Amino acid sequence: MDPENRLVARGLEAEWESALLELKTAESELSDREHARPRSLTHEERDAILALGKDLKRIWFAPTTSDRDRKELLRTLLDDVTLRVERDKYNAHLTLRWRGGLFSEVNVPLPHSHPSPIRTADDTIDLLRRLAAHYPDTKIAGILNRQGRTTATGLSFTANRVSSLRTHWEIPCFEPKQQVQDGECMTIEKAARALGIAPSTLHRSLNDGFIAGEQITPGAPWRIRINDELRSRFVESAPEGYVKMFKAMNLLGVSRQTILQRVKRGELKAVHVYRGRAKGIRIQVPAVAPDLFDPLKNTEGVV
Template sequence: MRRQEVERARYECDLARRRYMQVDPDNRLVADSLEAEWNEKLRAHEQANDRYQKQRADDAAGLTIKQRADIMSLAMDFPRLWNDPRTPNRERKRMARLLITDVTLLKGAEITAQIRFNGGTTHTLHLGLPKQSWELHQTPSAVVELVDQLLEHHADAEVAQQLNGQGMQSGWGHEFNQSIVRRIREQYHLQSRYERLRARGLLTKQEIAERLNVQPDTIKKWRRAGLLRAHPFTGRGECLFEIPDATSPVKHRHQGKRAALSAASKVSSNRSGV
């Protein structure tokens, strides 16, 4: 503030001098008035400068030898002072103003910052363009790859559980759920669990029922009994079935087996009753 006062007084002094130098010498009344104003501004400038120098001397006298050494050490180690958490932002701004004359920014495929320091040195920085909001919250590529791998064996809800179990988070920092996994699939064009199973040739319940010439309800019973190999594609128990082969059940064959087992069970119970 003292230095600014000196600068302002010097400016007013120079302005008064220019006015005096431009006056017509024959106009003594105006010339005398402007000369008096110039002298007044000169005295104001000298007084402001004296106060400034006195304040500087007082500030310097108030510092111990150790404090002066610490200040000089900080001045020689600019990064440490700048990164010190105890340095307030207003002081960092003052430091930047003392060091930097101006900065020119050029925006193209990247941002080019041309910095001119007070000592005459220049430095050029090449910076990437700031990311847009959607890019800041974009799902990490590692997560997308893992989702693609997990979909080979799991439905959307199960994939979300697997990701949460590994401590992963979405681009917005949230835990995964079925809806988020589905959005990732759609955004990155990943095949669903159902599409992957169908690509492997697996059949729906209706299709395998037609292959085995039975009702869809029979297929459901056979699956529960473990007679058919099924692969779930949702968390609601919906499945696709492997293509029937020689080991697949045949219509009415298992009914006879169940009847024989039932009859044998009745005979055994009758004998135990006797």
Template sequence: MVKEFNRQSLLLPRRIQSGPDKGKVVWAAIAHSRVLQILHNPRYAGAFVYGRHQHKPGVSGKSGPALQPREQWIALFPDAHVGYVSFAKYEANQTRLASNATAYGKDRRHGPAREGPALLQGMTMCGLCGRRMTVRYHHRKHGLEPEYVCQAKGIEYGSPICQRVHGAVVEHAVGRLLIKALTPHAVTAALAVADELTARADEAEQLRAAAVERAQYQTDLARRRYLAVDPDNRLVAGSLEADWNAALRELATARDTYESAKNDGHGVLDDAQRARITALAGDFLTLWHDPDTPMRERKRLVRLLVTDVTLVRADQITAHVRLTGGQEHTLTMPVPLAAWQIRQTPPDVVAAIDELLDDHTDGQIAAILTERGHVSGTGQPLKATIVRRIRDRYGLRSHPQRLADQGMLSLREIARRLGIGLNTVQIWRNNGLLTGRVANDKGEYFYFPPPPDLARPRIGRPPGPRPAPAGTTTESAQGGAV
């Protein structure tokens, strides 16, 4: 309001309280304090009031005005003159201001509905220490994510944070509870309960009215007895007078009880009110599910229905929700996984890799699992490098290590055992003298141990004429030697 008035250059009158111009009315820019004075003053709502302020001496000894609670005002007459707003609107404004102002108090109850995404801002209580919890926001890919933190002791005494609870999980659960509580069937049941309570209230009112009648009868009887006694019999007259006074006190008590209960009781709902309440359920669901509904409006809806939410985080999150009507609900939710837990490889993928490592390389395993529809913990397609990292992370033995456990020999080991070169081993494998299995994605082999009676081929050049040295010419004669 202050920003809007100043933006439009609107001025308000005020009376100078001191100085040479005391009592003079001037026009000046609106201030926040002046707005609060207007909103809190019932005169602008057409009411006559006396005793709002009482002069009390301060610390310096000088007396000054002190605002008194409403129940201590000497006089209050609504609709005494024409006001700028109705008295009902004034009281609604006082309720709204009180609910907003308590956000800055020690208890921090509720507070105004702000623009942040925290649906239960100012309404959460710590189930361990009983203090109000504050809100922290974390930046995620999908936007801001709330977290409810109990740090009152940490701020005041420097102790560690009492507990912190993931906000989105709790808010989704509370939202589902409110939607369930405001379904048409639930509203119908609530109206039936209201009818039952109204019937019981009527019965109780009849009993209180009967108590008033009995007290009135006893009072009239005591009065007739007192008036019929002989005035000279002072002893009997005094006793009957005491009985009459006691009956009058009982009658006054019965009447006060009857009037108090009658004023506190709720009226019976008519058909129009019932139809409106039933329609509110559908309106609430429509407004709640509408993506264009601002978060501030959602918070106001929650504040109309929920008193507070007490949170406890242990092996699971427990939320005790207290509704405005007095109902209490207990909700349990699993603790959300941490980021590193969310990015972990699924256990079934790890088990499949462990099983396939007996007979396949990392690249072959990646192709097999991709064909089966498996992905990594981050949602990426499986590749040989990812399979290798999973092996290292979970301590799985590689395919070459498992081949070695089966007694197979690497290229160098079998070359050393046979006393041949590395290239000769590959030649013998190509010629079928040695057999093995692929050990990795580079095409390296592990070999089965050779038998003791391996037929070793003649080492040297294959039989046949040797090529002539470069630059020489040979001639052959029939029947002669070269």
């Protein structure tokens, strides 16, 4: 046989075998489907199903009927549903085509959508409530702007916008308070006048931690609470036993920052001399107890 004919024959043989395999697979699938075909209902089963169909409402609302069961029930009863939305009327018109050819039309009202109102951020409103108890609207506007906050429409704050926001949320405006029991809280400039010192001196004392300050929020002005304890820290001349800072550093063998930290914690007493040439902080260095382990300092009275 010619080689070309042999190749053609082999190709036909392969196609024939492939066709036979597909036929065998199809016959097997058909046999499986025939065996899986549901059996015919008995007369009793058919009558029971027809009875259930007459009481569909009871089946639908039965506590044992799940949402999945209701969906399956609708798929059994309906062929298709056509939906037409009438947005201008806030209505949805449904056309139901039931099994058997019947049609039903249902109108379903749609909820009126309300766009969420534009409003200022909640954390900004909370901050405004705290600031309004201490500062006027102009000062509050500056603080909010320094923190990069904006109005609901993205604008920077002004005194009028702060006032409008306060009015909307019924936040009382700032009212200067009289001196309270533990001292009046003042701005640095006002506190400096009350103490009779320069504002720069009070600034340095605040930065050094020599005195404490209050700040409602980052970016707000510092406020100093004036009371008797604070007044006693600023004197015209140093009391006896108080030394300059560098001498206290040498006597205690620690840095200036460590001394200021001890003053802040109340472990060391300190004053600030604000008159004369020898201005600055003075530290009361505690008396150093004798070294109990130095034999040369503990020989007196030993027999």
